Amino acid sequence: DAGVTQSPTHLIKTRGQQVTLRCSPKSGHDTVSWYQQALGQGPQFIFQYYEEEERQRGNFPDRFSGHQFPNYSSELNVNALLLGDSALYLCASSSTGDNEKLFFGSGTQLSVL
Amino acid sequence: QKEVEQDPGPLSVPEGAIVSLNCTYSNSAFQYFMWYRQYSRKGPELLMYTYSSGNKEDGRFTAQVDKSSKYISLFIRDSQPSDSATYLCAMSTGRRALTFGSGTRLQVQP
Numbered sequence: 288d289a290g291v292t293q294s295p296t297h298l299i300k301t302r303g304q305q306v307t308l309r310c311s312p313k314s315g316h317d318t319v320s321w322y323q324q325a326l327g328q329g330p331q332f333i334f335q336y337y338e339e340e341e342r343q344r345g346n347f348p349d350r351f352s353g354h355q356f357p358n359y360s361s362e363l364n365v366n367a368l369l370l371g372d373s374a375l376y377l378c379a380s381s382s383t384g385d386n387e388k389l390f391f392g393s394g395t396q397l398s399v400l
Numbered sequence: 401q402k403e404v405e406q407d408p409g410p411l412s413v414p415e416g417a418i419v420s421l422n423c424t425y426s427n428s429a430f431q432y433f434m435w436y437r438q439y440s441r442k443g444p445e446l447l448m449y450t451y452s453s454g455n456k457e458d459g460r461f462t463a464q465v466d467k468s469s470k471y472i473s474l475f476i477r478d479s480q481p482s483d484s485a486t487y488l489c490a491m492s493t494g495r496r497a498l499t500f501g502s503g504t505r506l507q508v509q510p
Contacts, residue, residue, distance in 0.1 A: 291443070320496070320497070327408070327502070327503075328502050328503075329404075329406075329488050329490075329500030329501050329502045329503050330444065330488075330498075330500050331500075332497040332498065332499070335496050335497065342496060343496045343497055345497060377443050377444070379443075386492075386496050387432040387434065387449065387492045387494070387498065388434075388446060388449055389444075389446065389498060390446065391436075391443030391444045391445070392443050393441070393442050393443045394442075394443050396441075
């Protein structure tokens with residue numbers, strides 16, 4: 288049973304560029320959440336998708352957007368990259384009614400130069 | 401002030417020791433309390449999940465929640481070098497998003 292898979296594992300971009308990160312949830316899960324983890328910090332909630340709609344959003348600007356597809360996979364898009372966007376981006380999946388039990392992928396390490 | 405406070409460590413203990421990890425929080429609406437373990441360059445892994453106050457035990461791990469003091473703990477008995485990782489507490493009001501502590505780095509010396 289595959290867990291949460293994320294791609295790519297590492298990414299290097301320059302300021303002002305745009306990036307797309309991808310996530311496939313654990314089998315049987317229908318809800319996908321995205322978190323940003325800066326070095327030495329805990330993950331910060333970006334947003335959550337369920338039934339292809341954004342259900343909740345954390346304190347992140349509109350430069351951060353997402354999408355969920357009919358097969359429950361998800362994308363995170365970040366526009367106009369800033370140096371401060373450098374972080375580990377984590378995707379987590381859960382099932383309806385058990386949303387606090389998150390299963391995380393290994394993340395995408397984004398470096399903005 | 402952060403909603404969830406956690407001592408960053410590092411905490412270094414000898415193999416076989418009992419480890420105590422703690423978090424305090426300020427939001428009385430938190431109802432769900434979790435502990436995650438994160439190895440270097442990996443995503444967090446759910447260790448313990450507790451709803452409301454009380455204790456929960458799973459093998460060498462015991463989680464305690466004291467809502468009156470807004471204080472949660474994770475105890476690790478007979479610690480092993482493989483327990484060396486960063487431990488993150490996390491909490492939720494039940495409205496989907498988790499709020500994490502900054503993590504405590506634990507080193508278990510053989």
